[in-house]
Amino acid sequence: MSNHIAVDIGASSGRLVLGSLKNGKLELSEIHRFSNGFAEREDGSFWDIEYLFGEIVAGLHKAKAQGIHGCTLGIDTWAVDYVLLDEAGERIRDVYAYRDRRTDRAIERVAEIVPPETVYRKTGIQQLSFNTLYQLFVHDREELSRARNILMVPDYLYYRLTGRKVNETTNASTMQLLNLDSRDFDPELLELLGLRGDQFPGLTEPGAELGGLRAELAEEFDLPDCRVILAATHDTASAVLGVPAAEGRSAAYLSSGTWSLLGVELDEPLNTEQAMRANYTNEWGAYGTFRFLKNIMGLWLIQEVRRLDGERCGFAELADLAAEAEPFRSLIPCNDDRFLNPEDMIGEIRRACLEQDEPVPESIGQIARCVFDSLALSYRTYMEELERLTGRELDRLQIVGGGANNDLLCRLTANVLGREVSAGPGESTALGNLAVQMIASGVLPDIARARRVIADSFDIKLYGPEPVPELEAVLERWNRINGIGAAREPKAETDIR
Numbered sequence: 162m163s164n165h166i167a168v169d170i171g172a173s174s175g176r177l178v179l180g181s182l183k184n185g186k187l188e189l190s191e192i193h194r195f196s197n198g199f200a201e202r203e204d205g206s207f208w209d210i211e212y213l214f215g216e217i218v219a220g221l222h223k224a225k226a227q228g229i230h231g232c233t234l235g236i237d238t239w240a241v242d243y244v245l246l247d248e249a250g251e252r253i254r255d256v257y258a259y260r261d262r263r264t265d266r267a268i269e270r271v272a273e274i275v276p277p278e279t280v281y282r283k284t285g286i287q288q289l290s291f292n293t294l295y296q297l298f299v300h301d302r303e304e305l306s307r308a309r310n311i312l313m314v315p316d317y318l319y320y321r322l323t324g325r326k327v328n329e330t331t332n333a334s335t336m337q338l339l340n341l342d343s344r345d346f347d348p349e350l351l352e353l354l355g356l357r358g359d360q361f362p363g364l365t366e367p368g369a370e371l372g373g374l375r376a377e378l379a380e381e382f383d384l385p386d387c388r389v390i391l392a393a394t395h396d397t398a399s400a401v402l403g404v405p406a407a408e409g410r411s412a413a414y415l416s417s418g419t420w421s422l423l424g425v426e427l428d429e430p431l432n433t434e435q436a437m438r439a440n441y442t443n444e445w446g447a448y449g450t451f452r453f454l455k456n457i458m459g460l461w462l463i464q465e466v467r468r469l470d471g472e473r474c475g476f477a478e479l480a481d482l483a484a485e486a487e488p489f490r491s492l493i494p495c496n497d498d499r500f501l502n503p504e505d506m507i508g509e510i511r512r513a514c515l516e517q518d519e520p521v522p523e524s525i526g527q528i529a530r531c532v533f534d535s536l537a538l539s540y541r542t543y544m545e546e547l548e549r550l551t552g553r554e555l556d557r558l559q560i561v562g563g564g565a566n567n568d569l570l571c572r573l574t575a576n577v578l579g580r581e582v583s584a585g586p587g588e589s590t591a592l593g594n595l596a597v598q599m600i601a602s603g604v605l606p607d608i609a610r611a612r613r614v615i616a617d618s619f620d621i622k623l624y625g626p627e628p629v630p631e632l633e634a635v636l637e638r639w640n641r642i643n644g645i646g647a648a649r650e651p652k653a654e655t656d657i658r
Contacts, residue, residue: 164232165602166192166224166387167594168217168318171396172239172419173197173464175213177220178588179229180595182604187595187618189588192227193220199258206261206502210244210252210314214321221374221384229385233598234322235392236315237399237590239419240335240444241293244317245308253304256314259291260502267295275353278437283347285432285443286337289456290498293336297354311360315394323389324375327365331398334445339364341430341443367393367447368601390601392594393447397422401452402593402608403586404561405616412557413544415574416589417564419461421536423543424454425551436550447597448608453551455543458495460564462532465506470525480569482526483533489635491522491531494643495539517642537573538639544578557581561589565622575624577632586619 165180176194180187195216199206217236224232245253257263268277268290277288286292293313297305312320313332320326333339340347346358371389378384393399400416416422430443430451444452467479474482493500493513503509510528514521522528540558548555557580564570565584575582586592596611605611629635640646 164229165595165598165604166221166229166232166234167392167591167598168220168234168236169396169399169591169594170197170213170236170238171590172199172461175216176591177217177224178591178595179224179232180591180599182599182614185614185617187592187614189591193223195219199260205263206258207255208242208258208314210256210317214318217318217322218378218382218384221387222382225383225385231386232388233602234387234389235594235598236318237392237394237396237594238315238318240313240332240395240397241291241296242314243293243296243336244312244314245304246310246312247307248309250310250320252317253307257296259296261291262502263299264290264295267299271295271298271353275349278434280337280350281432281437283340283350284337285341285430285451286335287440287442287456290501294338294350294354297356302355305354305356308360310362311356312362313394316362319371319389319391322374322378323371325371326362327369327371327391328362329391329394330364330366330445331393331447332395333361333364335395339445341432365391367391367398367597370601388602390598392597395444396590397452397454398444398446399593399597400562400590401426402447402596402611403589403591403615404559404612405586405619405621406609406612411553411555412559412583413547413555415540415558415560415564416562417459417560417567417570418562419459419464421457421459421540421564422452422454423457423540423547424452425547425553425555427451427453427551431550433550439546439550441547441550455547456496457536457539457543458500459536462495462500462506462510462536463529466510466525466528466532469505469507474525476567479525479529480533480567482524483529484569486524486526486530488530489534490527491519491534492538492635492639492642493517493519493531493535495532495535519638519642533567533570533573536570537577538635540574541577542639542643542645555580557583560584561586563587565589571622571624572627575626576629579626581626582624583621584624585621586615588619
C-alpha cells in the first residue's frame, strides 16, 4: 500500500493528510481541512463529535475523488475526553470538553478519598483537573451506570468508521486510571468511580489492524478501500513519534501547539516523589516507551488573544507585532490554572500583570509579546527541572508542531535557554501517525528508521543562542512571579493542582 492517510484533529482544527514514501523521502499533501472548537452552553462545554466524524467522511470522499482508491488510515486527536455508549452502541450524551469547569474542585474531592501520592504512584500521571479520572468522578452516576462502553474520542471515531471498539494505550494512559505495574485498569480507582473494568474495551497497542470501513458507510459516501490501522491516537504520542532522528539522548522535545509539552522519551516510567511534586507525567508511548513531560499552557493563550481581538490579525502578523514590542516588558505565570479557560483571556493577562506589579500590556503587540516571552521563560524553567529529575544533560531542544513555525518564539526560546533549538517539522503529529501506519504495513521496518526518514525529508531550522541583555534581572522577576526560590524549585501547592 503506497497511500497512507492521517486524520489529525486538534482542539482548533483538523485535517486529513496523505503521506507517500517516494525515493526514500516522505511526501505530504493535505486532502481536507476543517475547523474545530468546543461550544459553551448553559449546561457546560461540549465538542460536536458527530461533526468531526462527518468531516472525516467528507475528507475520505475527497480522497476517492482525487483518485485514491486504496489506502491505510489512522486517527489521532487530543486526550482525556470520552464518549459513553449504551447497550445498543449509541452515544448517551454530548461529549464534554476538557476545559469545562465542572472539575474545578474535583482534585480536592478525590484527595479526600485517595491520597494524590497513591494515585501518582499507581499511574504516574500528573494531577490536572481535566484528567479523565476527575471528569468521570463528577459525571452523573446514573449515566455512567447506563454506559455499556466508555471510549476515548479517537476510539469512538474508529468505532464509527469500522464498528470495532478498542482502547488505544497512549490515549488510555492519560485517563489516570491505568496501573503502571499491572498495565491494566487499577481496581481501586475504578471502585472510586463506581465503574467496572468491562466497561472499557480491551487495551490495544498502536499498529493494530482494525480491518476496513463499514461496508454501508463506504458505499453510501463513495469512500476508498481503507485498511484501518490504530495510530498512536493521543496527538502528543504521535507528535513525539514524529520527532526527527537525533544522535544520542541529549535533546529534549517540545511539542508546541495549543499545549506545549516539554519532555524526554524514557524506557521506564519515573514516578518518584520528586516527579510528583514537580507535576510531571508518565504517559504511555508507542513501542514500549514513556513520555515523561510537563504540560505548559502553550499557544492556547495566543489563540484566545487573537479570537478576542476579532481575528483582525493572523498568527504570523501577531508574531510580527510582538517582535516590534519591547522585550520582557510584561511577564505572566502562564502555566497558572487561571489561564485554562477564562471568559476573557486578554483581561486575565492584564489582571495577572497588575497583581504581580508588572507593567500592564495595552496594545495587541504588547499582549502577544507578553505571552511569547513568558512561554520562552517557562521552557527554561521546566527544561532545567527536567534535567534535575532525569539526571540527563540536555544541550538542545527539538521543537515540533505548529510552534516550530513561529520564528520569534523559537529565537526567544534559544536565547533564554542559552542552548541550541532545532525547529521542525511542523507536521510532526501527522508524521507520527503515518509512521505507525507505514511500520504496520511493512513499508518501514521500525520507528528508528521512520525517524531517520523524517529527518531526511523535511527542513529543520537551527537557532543558536544569542545574549539576552539583563537576563539575570529578567529571571529574578520571572522567579518571583512564579514563586520559584533560589534553587528554582516550584512550590508544591502551585504544582500539585
